Structure formats: C-alpha cells, structure tokens
Amino acid sequence: MDTLSALLDAYPARGNLDVQCQWSGRWAQLHRAEEPGSVRFHAIVQGRVHLQLAGEPAVALSAGDVVVLPCGDEHRLAAHSDDWDAPPPREAERTHAVLAWRTDGDADPALDMLCGRIDFGAGAATLLAALPRLLYLPGETGLPPAALAPLVALMRSEVQTAAPGARSVVGQLSSALFVLALRHWWRQSDAVRGVFGLLREPRLRPVAIAMLSRQHESLAIEDLAASCHMSRASFLRLFRRVSDTSPAQLLTQLRMDSAAARLRRSRENVGVIGAAVGFQSESAFVRAFERHKGVSPAAYRRAVSMPGR
Secondary structure (H helix, E strand, O other), X not given: OOHHHHHHHOOOOEEEEEEEEEEOOOOEEEEOOOOOOEEXXXXXXXXXXXXXXXXXXXXXXEOOOEEEEOOOOOEEEEOOOOOXXXXXXXXXXXXXXXXXXXXXXXXXXXXXXXXXXXXXXXXHHHXXXXXXXXXXEOOOOOOOOOOHHHHHHHHHHHHHHOOOOHHHHHHHHHHHHHHHHHHHHHHHOOOOOHHHHHHHOOOOHHHHHHHHXXXXXXXXXXXXXXXXXXXXXXXXXXXXXXXXXXXXXXXHHHHHHHHHHHHHHOOOOHHHHHHHOOOOOHHHHHHHHHHHHOOOHHHHHHHHOOOOO
C-alpha cells in the first residue's frame, strides 16, 4: 500500500501558483506569515536567491531548486547573502491572466521565481506540525529526469502561454511540487516524527494505516499492539519513541483533522461526521471537537465557508 498517498488523501488541499517575480540588482523582501494551514513555496526558474528563516541557517537557492515552508512562517528573501537589509525591489505589478506578475522592468532579469501556496485549511494541524519548518528540494537531488525540472518548466510554460485552464494546471502542479518535496524529506531525514514516523517504521505501519482508514472503529490499544505482533508495553514504548506522542492522542488528533476536512468540503450532518470518526453520539463528538479546535463543528463550518476563506 502507498502509505504516504493514503496520508495525503486524508488531507485534501488546493494548490495555487499566485506570483511570478522577475528582479535584478540588490534587494531584500519580507514575506509575512501565512494563515494557519497555508503552505508557502518558491520555485527558482532562473538565477539565484537567498532565503532566511528566523532560527534557521540561511539557504542559497539556484535555478531548479524548490523550497517549501509547511507552516507558512515569515521569512526574508534577498538577492545576495549580504543583502538582508537592502531595500525591497523596485517592482511594478503587471496584468497577467494567471497570476500576479511582479517585475522591475529589466528585459533580462537576474531572478525568475514562481511563488505559490498549498491551502490545507485549519484542519491539517497534525499533518503540518509533524513537518520541519523548511523543506528544501535541490534541483540536483537525484530525482528521475522526468520529475522536478520538467515540472517547473511546465509551470513556467503554462504561465507564459496563459492558455485556457492554465490556472487549474499550475495549481495541480503546485500540489505535485509539495508532494515531491515531502517525499524527499521523508526518505532522507533522520528526524521524521508524528504520523510520518509511523508510516516509515515498518513495525508500526499497520497502526498508521488503521488510524487513517478505520477511524470509525474503536481501535483499542490491545488491538493495535496485536496488529503489530507486539506486547502492549513494547508497542507503547516504540510508538512514543517514533511519534513523540501516545496512540490515543494521535488518533484523536487525526480524527479531529478528518472531521474538520469533512466539515469544510461537505454538507454532511454533524452527527454523521462524528460517527465517521468514531463517536457514538453527536454530543460527545461536539465536545471533543470544541476541546481540540476551540470552536463547535457548526461554528467551524461557518468560518471556513466565509467568502475569501
């Protein structure tokens, strides 16, 4: 089973390529933090740029590189590593059918960069909290030749031609970029925690799959341990070491995230959604949702249905 796909299927998202930046000279620009559940990414088509994220080493990006900020943290971009205090680029936003085109007017810009978002909504806290603040996907990362560079090139082509459906195409390609960056981190990192850690640990993979696909069931600790052919005590020790939490806590988080996603994308009755994530009564589900999300299911649904959300 493709467990990473199973996890991502539980967190539906919408990709959006919203800005193309073409700048020259010395400049620096601050990117404010995104709304909760909104992932920011930058794909470098041409040239070089430096990214600074508070508390992290600065990253030098060159053509072909992609960087993803899963929590949408505030960050600064600069033309050179010593330009952090330089003024913003002298940009003029020009009309474009697909995105905002920001350029300083140079016919041969030093930097050509595509910027976008992956919008999960506020219900993806468990997924995004398990990721590092920055995912870096180098262009020479060893991906198959049919993967990264042609994908970014196709995004640029769609932006340039602005053919019918281009906005939808670049949105889907944005989501694909996120998955490639996520997969690279998942395979390479030694610090994979949360539900990602469970999926990568062969002994606990059956539990991760059960938590994602059988949320309507009780999923008692003893049954989960048995599915891994482990004693209860050994199972609990390994689970906490790999995920940094307990089975009950993670399962509740996943259930609340699933419920939030269903509230956002469907008109199902609150009681039906509660039953789908393992609650026998609507009142018990409402109390649990309020405890974990801070608002009632009805209030959450109204908030995410507001125009502009």
